[in-house]
Amino acid sequence: MAKNVIVxxxxxxxxxxxxxxxxxxxxSIKSGSFVFxxxxxGSGKSTxxxxxxxxxxxxxxxxxxxxxSLNDIKPSKLAFLRKYLGIIFQDYKLxxxxxxxxxxxxxxxxxxxxxxxxxxxxxxxxxxxxxxxKENYYPMELSGGEQQRVAMARALAHNPVIIxxxxxxxxxxxxxxxxxxxxxxxANEQLGTTVVVVTxxxxxxxxVPYKHFYIEDGKVYEIS
Amino acid sequence: xxxxxxxxxxxxxxxxxxxxxxxxxxxxxxxxxYESRLNRDYSIxxxxxxxxxxxxxxxxxxxxxxxxxxxxxxxxERLKKNGIKVDFNELKNFLPKFxxxxxxxxxxxxxxxxxxxxxxxxxxxxxxxxFTKVHEKxxxxxxxxxxxxKLFLAIIFITSVMLVFKQIEIWNLEHSERMYxxxxxxxxxxxxxxxxxxxSVIDTIVSTLLVYLLYxxxxxxxxxxxxxxxxxxxxxxxxxxxxxxxxFALGLIISVFNVIIVSMRQPxxx
Ligand SMILES: Nc1ncnc2c1ncn2[C@@H]1O[C@H](COP(=O)(O)OP(=O)(O)O)[C@@H](O)[C@H]1O
Ligand SMILES: [Mg+2]
Numbered sequence: 001m002a003k004n005v006i007v008x009x010x011x012x013x014x015x016x017x018x019x020x021x022x023x024x025x026x027x028s029i030k031s032g033s034f035v036f037x038x039x040x041x042g043s044g045k046s047t048x049x050x051x052x053x054x055x056x057x058x059x060x061x062x063x064x065x066x067x068x069s070l071n072d073i074k075p076s077k078l079a080f081l082r083k084y085l086g087i088i089f090q091d092y093k094l095x096x097x098x099x100x101x102x103x104x105x106x107x108x109x110x111x112x113x114x115x116x117x118x119x120x121x122x123x124x125x126x127x128x129x130x131x132x133x134k135e136n137y138y139p140m141e142l143s144g145g146e147q148q149r150v151a152m153a154r155a156l157a158h159n160p161v162i163i164x165x166x167x168x169x170x171x172x173x174x175x176x177x178x179x180x181x182x183x184x185x186x187a188n189e190q191l192g193t194t195v196v197v198v199t200x201x202x203x204x205x206x207x208v209p210y211k212h213f214y215i216e217d218g219k220v221y222e223i224s
Numbered sequence: 225x226x227x228x229x230x231x232x233x234x235x236x237x238x239x240x241x242x243x244x245x246x247x248x249x250x251x252x253x254x255x256x257x258y259e260s261r262l263n264r265d266y267s268i269x270x271x272x273x274x275x276x277x278x279x280x281x282x283x284x285x286x287x288x289x290x291x292x293x294x295x296x297x298x299x300x301e302r303l304k305k306n307g308i309k310v311d312f313n314e315l316k317n318f319l320p321k322f323x324x325x326x327x328x329x330x331x332x333x334x335x336x337x338x339x340x341x342x343x344x345x346x347x348x349x350x351x352x353x354x355f356t357k358v359h360e361k362x363x364x365x366x367x368x369x370x371x372x373x374k375l376f377l378a379i380i381f382i383t384s385v386m387l388v389f390k391q392i393e394i395w396n397l398e399h400s401e402r403m404y405x406x407x408x409x410x411x412x413x414x415x416x417x418x419x420x421x422x423x424s425v426i427d428t429i430v431s432t433l434l435v436y437l438l439y440x441x442x443x444x445x446x447x448x449x450x451x452x453x454x455x456x457x458x459x460x461x462x463x464x465x466x467x468x469x470x471x472f473a474l475g476l477i478i479s480v481f482n483v484i485i486v487s488m489r490q491p492x493x494x
Pocket of ligand 1: 015016021039040041042043044045046047048
């Protein structure tokens with residue numbers, strides 16, 4: 001039996017007082033699993049994901065990532081925890097003043113790897129996301145699909161334990177979507193990385209087994 | 225262009241602070257030097273009909289640093305030269321003792337007057353002759369400058385620190401997205417602030433260099449010696465170099481301190 005990496009008990013999330021976005025939700029995600037979170041627009045999918053990477057603290061209930069409670073986590077502990085996460089955002093969140101190469105390198109720099117390791121690992125990842133030759137471009141010089149592939153490379157760079165992706169292929173071209181799904185599957189299958197993806201449509205040709213969570217009226221349901 | 229403007233708006237207040245601090249240092253050095261020069265330009269002679277000791281008169285005036293007995297004929301010659309009206313015959317008849325008195329600091333004319341009164345009170349003292357070759361005007365002017373520079377320093381310091389703070393706040397906003405993204409990937413505080421600290425260090429170096437060059441020019445040009453009418457001002461380029469190191473440290477402390485304050489004020493991301 002695999003361990004649970006994410007555990008939520010009676011989770012309650014809100015931005016403004018007495019307006020719950022997520023409430024009464026109890027669920028857990030096993031290590032090495034591939035999880036989809038779906039639900040209507042505005043149902044709280046991004047909000048739930050935010051709570052996983054500690055940007056929104058639960059006001060009630062319990063939320064644990066890797067056995068660490070996020071309820072009243074200290075900034076230094078959160079920074080430590082985040083080193084084990086690889087996050088992909090709908091709006092990419094690339095650092096616009098940095099080149100593609102440096103963006104991908106960010107988690108490696110944070111982890112304190114040597115320059116040599118950073119360079120080889122970054123080159124390898126850029127090849128995986130089919131962006132070799134664009135190392136020295138700035139994000140603004142890339143298409144949306146290319147930017148998201150840079151973000152994908154960055155999320156994988158430090159071999160995270162959990163990948164959290166918020167609509168990673170939301171409005172991407174066919175090719176970029178395929179590259180991204182391929183890499184998410186690959187990380188899950190070959191490295192045992194836990195993958196949590198928020199999406200509005202689950203790709204039909206997925207090769208790995210997956211779980212499906214659905215959010216409706218603020219409650220998280222595990223439907224398969 | 226944009227980043228140049230950003231640098232200038234930190235360099236100007238830092239420059240102002242360092243300029244004011246150095247101004248204070250220079251004025252202080254000049255005053256010290258001037259005081260030691262002035263010390264040689266006053267003379268107090270005590271005429272007594274008995275022997276005096278330093279301990280004895282120090283009781284009456286603690287500022288007396290040294291007591292030197294003078295050969296009486298030499299004294300008379302000297303008093304004559306200086307145009308002091310003394311009854312020389314009377315002096316010869318009594319063959320009194322002459323002492324030259326040195327003080328620990330340069331006396332003002334009031335101080336000299338009160339000193340004279342005190343010395344005359346001492347038993348055995350017949351006369352006290354005191355005079356200064358008065359450079360007092362320039363001395364007073366320097367003291368005035370010193371006080372003004374203190375005020376000047378305080379005002380510049382406060383306004384400039386506020387400007388430094390504002391500029392770093394602007395930087396923080398400009399870089400907040402980058403710092404936020406770094407935080408999402410677990411970058412520690414120092415790493416997120418590294419860019420601001422780097423900018424601060426660069427601007428502190430530039431400001432210190434500007435202050436150094438400006439003062440080098442002023443000190444080297446001989447403008448101050450001419451202004452004060454002295455042959456040297458007791459402030460050399462090696463003093464300036466030493467000061468520059470202090471100024472650099474001060475500038476660094478102010479800007480890095482501000483970076484820390486600003487980053488703590490920022491709405492917490494991590
Ligand atoms: N920063 C915020 N402050 C206040 N309300 C927010 C914020 N972000 C999202 N919301 C609200 O939370 C609800 C869920 O948003 P979100 O989680 O982004 O939905 P989804 O990702 O499922 O489309 C929405 O009603 C939205 O208006
Ligand atoms: Mg969303």
